[in-house]
Amino acid sequence: DTEVTQTPKHLVMGMTNKKSLKCEQHMGHRAMYWYKQKAKKPPELMFVYSYEKLSINESVPSRFSPECPNSSLLNLHLHALQPEDSALYLCASSTSRGVDAGELFFGEGSRLTVL
Amino acid sequence: AQKVTQAQTEISVVEKEDVTLDCVYETRDTTYYLFWYKQPPSGELVFLIRRNSFDEQNEISGRYSWNFQKSTSSFNFTITASQVVDSAVYFCALKENNFNKFYFGSGTKLNVKP
Numbered sequence: 001d002t003e004v005t006q007t008p009k010h011l012v013m014g015m016t017n018k019k020s021l022k023c024e025q026h027m028g029h030r031a032m033y034w035y036k037q038k039a040k041k042p043p044e045l046m047f048v049y050s051y052e053k054l055s056i057n058e059s060v061p062s063r064f065s066p067e068c069p070n071s072s073l074l075n076l077h078l079h080a081l082q083p084e085d086s087a088l089y090l091c092a093s094s095t096s097r098g099v100d101a102g103e104l105f106f107g108e109g110s111r112l113t114v115l
Numbered sequence: 116a117q118k119v120t121q122a123q124t125e126i127s128v129v130e131k132e133d134v135t136l137d138c139v140y141e142t143r144d145t146t147y148y149l150f151w152y153k154q155p156p157s158g159e160l161v162f163l164i165r166r167n168s169f170d171e172q173n174e175i176s177g178r179y180s181w182n183f184q185k186s187t188s189s190f191n192f193t194i195t196a197s198q199v200v201d202s203a204v205y206f207c208a209l210k211e212n213n214f215n216k217f218y219f220g221s222g223t224k225l226n227v228k229p
Contacts, residue, residue: 041222045216045217104208105162106161108157
């Protein structure tokens with residue numbers, strides 16, 4: 001079983017809805033990530049939090065808003081999405097703070113469909 | 116420029132055949148880390164192996180083996196006696212020093228037929 005838990009597993013939303021994706025890990029990892037993955041493509045980095053601070057934002061549109069309430073939780077708030085935002089959203093965590101790279105541990109993902 | 120190249124888009128083999136997945140990377144860092152991940156149809160990315168740039172020892176884990184060659188910037192993955200359960204997309208990834216950023220290759224889809 002994965003040690004990174006994502007909810008919900010599936011989400012269907014309209015373009016005017018506001019929803020959130022949640023991610024939780026209890027491995028003591030201090031780096032947490034959001035990736036977006038379209039079909040037949042590699043994961044695409046969106047955001048990285050390191051020690052609960054946003055350290056990387058890959059120029060993601062503001063309709064995606066990340067939040068890291070504490071070291072175990074990571075949220076992705078969604079608002080006014082477009083159909084092209086439909087994808088698998090993957091959360092990951094790692095021990096890495098830069099110098100000593102730990103591997104990424106991924107959750108099972110949240111499959112988002114925007115109508 | 117692509118930092119990680121997986122030239123094989125899709126490979127099909129028959130069960131019990133050996134198969135090698137290629138990965139070529141590009142970096143100017145002297146310290147870096149290489150990874151392989153498996154993504155079965157269920158979607159979750161499963162970590163398989165990590166290699167540090169200063170450790171060129173090859174590794175074997177059951178039917179899996181990895182060949183790391185700095186001289187050719189390659190980190191290839193071999194599955195011996197493939198099984199249907201090995202069918203998945205396999206990603207090679209690179210992490211350079213000082214950044215929490217992992218560069219993924221485009222992935223190789225492996226189909227193992229019975």
